[in-house]
Amino acid sequence: MKLPFILAKRFVAGExxxxxxxxxxxxNKKGIKVTLDLLGENVKKKTTADETVKEYIRLLNDISDAGLKSTISIKLTMLGxxxxxxxxxENLYTLLDEAKRLDSFVRIDMEGSDYTQQTIDIYKEAFKQYGKHVGIVIQAYLHRTKEDIADLAELGADVRLCKGAYNEPERVALQNMPAIREAFKEYTKVLLEKTTFPRIATHDDELIEWVKEYTEENKIGKARYEIQMLYGLREETMEQLTKDGYNTRVYVPYGTMWFPYFKRRLLERKENIFFVFSTMFKK
Ligand SMILES: Cc1cc2nc3c(=O)[nH]c(=O)nc-3n(C[C@H](O)[C@H](O)[C@H](O)COP(=O)(O)OP(=O)(O)OC[C@H]3O[C@@H](n4cnc5c(N)ncnc54)[C@H](O)[C@@H]3O)c2cc1C
Incomplete structure (x- = not known):
């Protein structure tokens, strides 16, 4: 059964x-950059993955033709x-060839922990060949992240740091928010010290305030990092941060395969369930 898109419109920009x-x-008009995500994950057929690569290539060209300030995010399980x-x-490299040709950028989203090692391995290989045209995401809640961050920071990788959105067991990931926030701060410090332009992805006021204070105290300029949030959340905060001179980017998902993404947003915060119902009846 296909659910009506009206349910998802709070978090998904369109089909x-x-x-x-x-x-x-x-x-863009407000000075906020975008990362577009064509929704979907866990593709099982080569024909679907091949079609996805073509769609992403079309998307990179559409973004360029429309003059949008947007890069793209992809999931490796969408590419097979x-x-x-x-x-x-191979599919990723086909896409990265096009991103390089258009002087664009592809970020590899991080999925559940069964994929972490493979995602990092594929990213590191791609980074050797495509450098500034490819980036990765690291999740602060994973126990393994301390080593991964050190390794990727040493490489000079372009990292988006987030808390982590998947339901992971205790042996794999931290389970309580104070510990996740502490880990997030520790890894942000490493990225700020070792990489040129870390992306701090969170809606959490405590972390945002901390980043602002930490960078100010340590004389790290606003131009040295970017704050990222998800479409439909904390719009006013994002606008204020932009007005205050911070680099900002919103992750904008779209597409017909929105259900898994939508479900993660609902499970994340009970207030999101309320948002869905309150916006369903707005135009
Ligand atoms: C740009 C971006 C890209 C991401 N990419 C990935 C990825 O590749 N892989 C992955 O696993 N996860 C990804 N995530 C999701 C991420 O891992 C978290 O699941 C998600 O961001 C929720 O954590 P949080 O820190 O934003 O806030 P939460 O932990 O949900 O909330 C913490 C606190 O922040 C405040 N807050 C949060 N949301 C709101 C709101 N809407 N309004 C008011 N206050 C609020 C509240 O005080 C709340 O208690 C991404 C997130 C972003 C922003």
């Missing part, structure tokens, strides 16, 4: 690229990671 464009333009990792890598 097509065309329907998302006005929202991207509105964000569940089918075969070598095939997935």
């Amino acid at each position: 097509t690229f065309e329907s998302a464009v006005p929202k991207i333009k509105a964000l 990671l569940d089918i075969d990792s070598e095939y997935c890598r």
Whole structure:
């Protein structure tokens, strides 16, 4: 059964690229950059993954033709990671060739912990060949992240740091918010020290205030990092941060395969369930 899109519209910009464009333009006009995510994950058939690569290539060109200030985010399971990792890598490189040609950028989102090692391995190989055109995401809640951050920071990787959105067991990930916040702060410090432009992805006021204070105290300029949030959340905060001179970017998901993303947002915060119902009846 396909659920009506009206349910997801709080968190998803549209079911097509065309329907998302006005929202991207509105964000760009406010000085906020965008990362577009064509929703979907865990593709099982090569024909679907091949079609996805073509769609991403079209998307990179559409972004460029429309003059949008937007890069893209992808999930390796959309490019066939569940089918075969070598095939997935080839698909990623096809996409990165186009990103390089257009002087654009592709960020590899981080999925559940079964994929962490493969995602990092594929990213590191890609980074050797595509450098500034490719980035990765690291999740602060994973126990393994201390080593991963050190390793990626040493490499000079372009890292988006987030808390982590998947339901992970205790042996794999921290379970309580104070510990996750402490880990997030520790890894932010490493990224700020060792990499040129870390991306701090959170809606959490405590972390945002901490980043602002920490960077100020340590004379790290606002131009040295970016704050990222998800479409539909904390719009006013994002606008204020932009007005205050911070680099800001909103992750804008779109597409018909919105259900898993939508479900993660609902499970994350009970207030999001209220948001869904309150916006369903707004135009
Ligand atoms: C740009 C971006 C990209 C991401 N990419 C990935 C990825 O690749 N892989 C992955 O696993 N996860 C990803 N995530 C999701 C991330 O891991 C978290 O699940 C998600 O951001 C929730 O954590 P949080 O720190 O934002 O806030 P939460 O932990 O949900 O909330 C903490 C506190 O922040 C405040 N707050 C949060 N939301 C709101 C709100 N809407 N309004 C008012 N106050 C609020 C509240 O005080 C709340 O108690 C991404 C997140 C962002 C922003």
